Amino acid sequence: MKIENAWMLLPGRKVGFGTVETDGDTISAVSLREPGESDRLVLPGLVNCHCHAPMTLLRGVGGGLPLKRWLEEAIFPVEAKMTPEDIYAGALWGAMEMLAGGTTTVADMYDFPADSERAFAEAGMRSNVCRVGLSFVPGRLADCISFTKGPGDPSSIRDICIHSEYLTDEPFCRDLAAANRELGRRLHVHVSETKREHEECIARHGKTPIAYLAETGLLDRGGYAAHCVWCTDDDFRIMAERDVALVHNPTSNMKLGSGFARIVRAMELGVNVALGTDGPASNDNLDMFEEMHLASLIHKGLANDPTALSAWDVIEMATKNGAKALGRGDVGEIAVGRKADFCVVGLDRLHLLPAHDLPNLVVHSMHSSDVVQTVVGGRTVYDASLGNEAFPACPISRAAAKNALLASAARLMGSNP
Ligand SMILES: [Zn+2]
Numbered sequence: 001m002k003i004e005n006a007w008m009l010l011p012g013r014k015v016g017f018g019t020v021e022t023d024g025d026t027i028s029a030v031s032l033r034e035p036g037e038s039d040r041l042v043l044p045g046l047v048n049c050h051c052h053a054p055m056t057l058l059r060g061v062g063g064g065l066p067l068k069r070w071l072e073e074a075i076f077p078v079e080a081k082m083t084p085e086d087i088y089a090g091a092l093w094g095a096m097e098m099l100a101g102g103t104t105t106v107a108d109m110y111d112f113p114a115d116s117e118r119a120f121a122e123a124g125m126r127s128n129v130c131r132v133g134l135s136f137v138p139g140r141l142a143d144c145i146s147f148t149k150g151p152g153d154p155s156s157i158r159d160i161c162i163h164s165e166y167l168t169d170e171p172f173c174r175d176l177a178a179a180n181r182e183l184g185r186r187l188h189v190h191v192s193e194t195k196r197e198h199e200e201c202i203a204r205h206g207k208t209p210i211a212y213l214a215e216t217g218l219l220d221r222g223g224y225a226a227h228c229v230w231c232t233d234d235d236f237r238i239m240a241e242r243d244v245a246l247v248h249n250p251t252s253n254m255k256l257g258s259g260f261a262r263i264v265r266a267m268e269l270g271v272n273v274a275l276g277t278d279g280p281a282s283n284d285n286l287d288m289f290e291e292m293h294l295a296s297l298i299h300k301g302l303a304n305d306p307t308a309l310s311a312w313d314v315i316e317m318a319t320k321n322g323a324k325a326l327g328r329g330d331v332g333e334i335a336v337g338r339k340a341d342f343c344v345v346g347l348d349r350l351h352l353l354p355a356h357d358l359p360n361l362v363v364h365s366m367h368s369s370d371v372v373q374t375v376v377g378g379r380t381v382y383d384a385s386l387g388n389e390a391f392p393a394c395p396i397s398r399a400a401a402k403n404a405l406l407a408s409a410a411r412l413m414g415s416n417p
Contacts (some may be wrong), residue, residue, distance in 0.1 A: 001021070001022045001340070001375065001378055001380070002019060002020070002021050002022075003019065003020045003021075003040070003042055003342075003344060004018075004019045005017075005018075005019070005036060005037075005038045005040070006018070006019070006020070006038055006040040006041065006042045006344065007035075007038055007040065007041040007042065007347075007355075007358055008020065008030070008041070008042045008043075008334050009041070009042070009043050009044065009315065009334065009358065009359065009362070010030070010333075010334055010335070011320075011333045011334070011335050013312045013359075015358050015359070016030070016032045017032060017033060017034070017035035017036065017038065018030065018031045018032040018033045019031045020042055020334060020340075020342070022340035022375070022378040023378070024378055025339055025340055025377035025378045025379075026337065026338070026339060026340055026378065027334065027335060027336055027337065027338050027339070027340045028336065029336060030334060030335065030336055038347075039346060039347045039348040040344050040345070040346065040347060040372075041344070041345045041347055041355075041358060041362075042334060042342050042343070042344055042345075043102060043315075043319070043334075043342060043343050043344075043345060043362065044319040044320065044331070044332050044333050044334055044341065044342055045102065045103065045104025045105065045319070045331065045332075045341035045342050045343055045374065045375075045376065046101075046102050046103040046104065046105075046288040046289075046318045046319060046322070046343070047103070047104070047105045047106075047274065047275075047318065047319060047322025047323050047325075047326065047328075047331070047332060048098060048103045048105070048106045048107065048275070048276055048277055048286065048288055048322070049107045049224055049226075049245065049247040049274040049275060049276045049322045049325050049326060050107060050109070050188075050224070050226035050227075050247040050249055050276025050277070050278055051094070051098075051106050051107065051108045051109070051276060051277055051278065051279060051286065052108065052109055052110045052278070052279030052280075052281075053090065053091045053094030053095065053098075053106060053108050053110065053116060053119075053120075053279070053280075053286070054082070054086070054087045054089075054090030054091045054094065054110050054111075054112075054116060055090065055094075055110070055279035055280050055281045056090045056091075056093045056094045056097065056280045056286075056405065057082070057086060057089070057090040057405065057408055057409045057412060057413075058074075058075065058078060058079075058279075058280070058281040058409075058412075058413075059280045059281060059284050059285075060280075060281065060284040061074050061075065061078070061281050061413070062074025062075060062281065063255075063284075066256065066257060067193065067194050067197075067256045067258065068194075068196070070256065070282070074281075075281060078412050078413065079111065081411075081412055082111065082112070082412065084112045084114075084115045085115075085404075085408065086408040086411075086412065087110065087111065087112040087115040087116055087119075088112075088115040088116070088118065088119050088404075089119075089401070089404035089405050089407070089408045090405065090408065091108070091110075091115065091116035091119035091120060092119035092122065092123060092394075092396065092401050092404070092405075093401055093402070093404075093405040094106075094119075094280065094286055095119055095120050095122075095123035095125050096123060096382075096391055096394070096398060096401060097280075097285070097286045098125065098286050098288075099123060099124065099125055099374045099376075099381050099382040099391065100368070100369075100371060100374070100382050100384070100390070101286065101287050101288060101289065101368030101369070101371055102288065102289070102343030102345070102368060102371040102374055103125070103286070103288050103374075104125055104126060104331070104341040104342075104343070104374060104375075104376045104381075105125065105126040105127065105128070105322070105323070105326065105328065105331060105341070106120065106125060106126075106127050106128070107127070107128040107129075107159075107188055107224060107247075107276070107325075107326055108120070108127055108128070108129050108130075109130055109132055109161055109163070109188055110132065110279075111132065113129040113130060113131055113132075113147065113158075114129075114147070114150075116129055117129045117152060117153055117156045117158075118153065120153075120155065120156065121153040121155045121156065122393075122394055122395060122396065123381065123391060123393070123394045124155075124376050124377075124379060124381030124391070124393035124394060125155070125376055125381065126155050126156065126328070126331070126341070126376060126377075127155065127156045127157075128156065128157045128158075128159050128186075128188070128326045128327075128328075129152070129156050129157075129158055129159070130144075130147075130148070130158065130159045130160060130161035130188050131143055131144040131147035131148065131161065132144075132161050132162075132163050133160070133161055133162035133163060133168050133172060133173075133176055134162075134163050134167050134168060135167070135168045135169045135171075135172040136167070140172075141172055141175055141176060144160065144161070144176060145176070145179045145183070148160055148183055148185055149183065155377075157185075157326065157327060157328070158185065159185045159186045159187065159188050159223075159326075159327075160176060160179075160180050160183065160185045160186070160187050160188070160218075161187065161188040161189065162176065162187070162189050162218065163189070163190060164189060164190040164191070164193075164197070164209075165191075165197075165201045165205075165209045165212055165213065166197055166200065166201065170205075170216065173213070173216035173217075173218055174216050174217065176218065177216050177217030177218045177220065178217070180217075180218070180220070180221060181217075181220070184221050185221060186221055186222050186223040186224065186326070186327050187213075187218050187219060187221070187222070187223030187224070187225075187244075188223060188224055188226075189213065189218070189223065189224075189225050189226070190225075190226050190227055191209045191210060191213070191225040191226065191227060191228050191231065192208065192209050192210070192227060192228050192229055192230040192231050192235070193226070193227035193229055193230075193253070193256075193258050194229070194230070194256075194258050194259075195229075195230050195258075195259065197209070197230075198229075198230035198231075208231070208232060208234070208235050209235075210225070210228075210231060210235035210238050210239060210244075211234070211235065211238060214238050214242060219238070219239075219242040219244050220242070222242060222243035222244055222327070223242075223243075223244045223245070224244065224245040224247050224274065224325040224326065225239065225244055225245070225246060225247060226247045226249060226276060226278065227247070227248075227249055227252075227253060227258065227261060228246045228247075228248075228261050228266070229253055229258050229259040229260065229261045230259065231246075231261070231262070231266070233265065233269060236265065236266045236269040236270075236271050237269055237270075239266070239271045240269055240270035240271045243272070244271075245271070245272040245273065245274050245321070245324070245325030246261065246263060246266050246271050246272070246273045246274070247274050247275065247276045247325065248261050248263050248273055248274070248275050248276070248291075248295055248317065249275075249276045249277065249278040249291070250291055250294040250295050250298055251277065251278070251282075251283045251290060251291060251294055252277070252278035252279075252282040252283055254294075254298075255282055255283065255284075256282055260298060260299075260302055263295070263299060263309075264299050264303060264308050264309065267313075272321050272324055272325055273317050273321060274317055274318075274321045274322040274324075274325040275288060275291045275292065275295060275314075275317045275318045275322060276291070277290075277291055287367075287368040288318050288368065289362075289366050289367055289368045289370075290367075290368070291318070292314045292315065292317070292318050292362070292363050293363060293364060295309070295314050295317065296309055296311065296314045296363050296364065310359075311357075311359035311360045311362065311363040311364070312359050314363050315359055315362055315363065319332045319333065320332035320333050339376075339377055339378075340375055340376075340377060340378040341375065341376050341377065342374075342375050343371045343373065343374045343375070343382075344371070344372055344373040344374075344375075345362075345366060345370045345371055345372065346370055346371075346372040347370075349370055351365050351367075352365055352366065352370065371384070372384045372385070376393075379393055380392055380393070381393045381394070
């Protein structure tokens with residue numbers, strides 16, 4: 001495949017103009033020349049480091065409730081009714097939404113992960129999936145270990161996971177950490193999302209959630225921690241030392257009134273900061289361009305300082321930092337030898353012209369709907385010009401995926417989802 005006469009965002013924070021070529025699943029050439037006329041920009045594929053994609057089934061459900069009531073009253077009762085078919089339908093629709101918005105890799109945390117993994121693989125996206133550790137489910141520890149050991153799809157990495165400190169007891173954490181000495185996987189976890197959760201952990205264990213998780217051994221192989229809204233400087237030091245990325249979820253944290261993660265401070269202390277959408281019930285979409293936009297604005301506003309984060313800082317969070325967080329050093333940049341994961345954005349839009357400053361345009365002007373083509377591993381997995389056939393790698397059409405989603409959602413939520 002060859003994308004010619006296009007602008008590109010390149011490693012080293014450079015903007016280039018020229019041609020990207022792929023050979024098999026890899027970028028084989030990036031040739032630059034004097035800029036000419038072009039209405040296309042090639043961006044590295046976006047990496048969504050914290051998602052619950054099957055929650056497309058529950059998009060916006062329970063809006064307005066605080067986290068604990070939202071989970072216990074609106075979400076858990078419906079989730080209890082979900083079947084593997086529902087999960088597949090929700091994950092496939094989520095994968096289509098993400099691919100159409102330029103996201104090429106997702107780290108997903110949800111029940112029936114083998115069904116989500118299959119949906120992501122069929123749609124053509126990369127995934128890091130996990131069996132969610134919860135100590136109140138009988139047999140779950142053995143289940144987590146056997147899922148992680150399983151072969152999986154070549155497009156996925158199976159990581160270890162606990163939902164959170166508050167939904168797993170200490171023996172569960174220690175036993176999973178012990179098993180992971182052999183497995184050697186990264187940990188996907190929710191950390192210090194709310195003040196209450198953070199303080200209750202201190203009351204229970206005499207430590208913050210990050211310090212407690214480190215003590216159990218669960219951070220020994222690194223990982224990626226979603227939210228980290230209430231983390232302390234000492235927590236950030238532990239994260240930097242243990243190669244635990246902070247996955248910032250600005251929309252979800254604001255929608256649920258959880259607060260603002262101190263990502264600028266985390267970066268100063270050496271933490272790798274990435275971005276995630278969280279699930280579509282607390283966002284309520286899977287749009288990484290929105291997360292970039294909000295991350296940029298929030299931290300400038302909070303710091304009273306427009307230099308707090310540059311556009312490049314934010315673009316890297318959504319691309320190469322995310323790739324690193326997920327243990328995927330082979331994606332996240334437009335460079336020879338990297339996997340050919342990228343998206344092409346159409347610049348001929350009312351809100352994108354004139355394009356004086358492309359990084360700034362990506363973060364502050366662009367929408368996910370500006371993506372016209374998405375490529376994963378050298379294969380076009382989304383082409384906006386093809387309408388109902390816009391997902392050419394997927395054996396299921398957009399229309400069939402929609403019918404499956406709506407049938408599942410209606411069964412779960414009643415006739416008017
Ligand atoms: Zn989450």
